[in-house]
Amino acid sequence: MATVVFRDETATGKPIEEFTLPDLPENIFARELVRLRVREEVARYNANPSARFNGLVRPVDAEVELNGYRMGATRRIDWERQADIAERAFQRNGFLLLVGERQIDDLSEVIDLTVDPVLSFIKLVPLVGG
Numbered sequence: 001m002a003t004v005v006f007r008d009e010t011a012t013g014k015p016i017e018e019f020t021l022p023d024l025p026e027n028i029f030a031r032e033l034v035r036l037r038v039r040e041e042v043a044r045y046n047a048n049p050s051a052r053f054n055g056l057v058r059p060v061d062a063e064v065e066l067n068g069y070r071m072g073a074t075r076r077i078d079w080e081r082q083a084d085i086a087e088r089a090f091q092r093n094g095f096l097l098l099v100g101e102r103q104i105d106d107l108s109e110v111i112d113l114t115v116d117p118v119l120s121f122i123k124l125v126p127l128v129g130g
Contacts, residue, residue, distance in 0.1 A: 001022070001023045001024065001025065001026070002023075002024045002025065002026050002113035002114055002117055003020060003021070003022040003023070003024070003117060004020065004021050004024050004033075004113055004117045004118075004119060005018055005019075005020050005117060005118045005119065006018060006019055006020075006021065006037045006040075006119050006121070007118060007119065007120045007121065008056075008067075008120075008121050008122075008123070009120045009121070009122050010122070011122055011124075016067055017054060017067070019040065019041075019044075021036065021037075021040055024036070024113060025113070026112065026113055026114050027110055027111070027112055027113070028110070028111055028113060029107065029108060029109070029110055029111070030097060030104045030106065030107045030108070030109045030110075030111055031087065031107035031108065033097075033111060033119060034056075034083070034086050034087060034090060034097070034107065035083040035086070035087075037056060037086075037119070037121070038055070038056055038057070038079055038082045038083040038086050039079045039083065041054070041055045041056065042055070042077045042078075042079035042082055043079065045077055046076050046077060046079075049071075049074040049075065049076065050071070050074060051070060051071050051072070051074060052065070052068050052069065052070060052071065053068060053069045053071050053077065054067065054068040054069075055068075055069065055082065056082075056086050056089075056095065056121060056123075057082060057085045057086045057089050057094070057095075058085075059071065059077050059082060060081075087107060090107060091107075093124060094123070094124060095121050095122060095123045095124055096120075096121070096122040096124065097119065097120070097121060098119070098120040098121075098122070099111055099115075099116055099118075099119055099120075100115070100116030100118065
């Protein structure tokens with residue numbers, strides 16, 4: 001079993017926030033990793049709801065803030081819906097997934113977590129007028 005660090009970074013590589021998940025299989029599809037990450041961050045939010053959600057993708061009806069989302073009224077978030085949104089965001093280049101220094105291009109790619117257990121997520125911001 002592997003322990004994985006899920007880390008959010010800026011485009012320049014500066015860490016923003018991270019959390020660790022133990023007991024993951026040594027080999028896993030990128031899709032499963034994205035969904036696990038989303039499930040964990042939503043579970044943490046739902047256990048202690050607040051006006052702010054720090055997650056990979058924006059929940060429906062939330063407003064974008066610096067490094068997070070303003071929820072307005074606190075409510076429970078559906079992790080499966082968020083995971084589906086995250087998969088679509090990955091496919092539209094809404095964020096990059098790096099395993100060590102290697103970029104993952106396909107959610108069906110199998111990742112060996114024993115080689116490098118640090119997964120970096122870099123959210124990409126669309127350019128204005130672009």
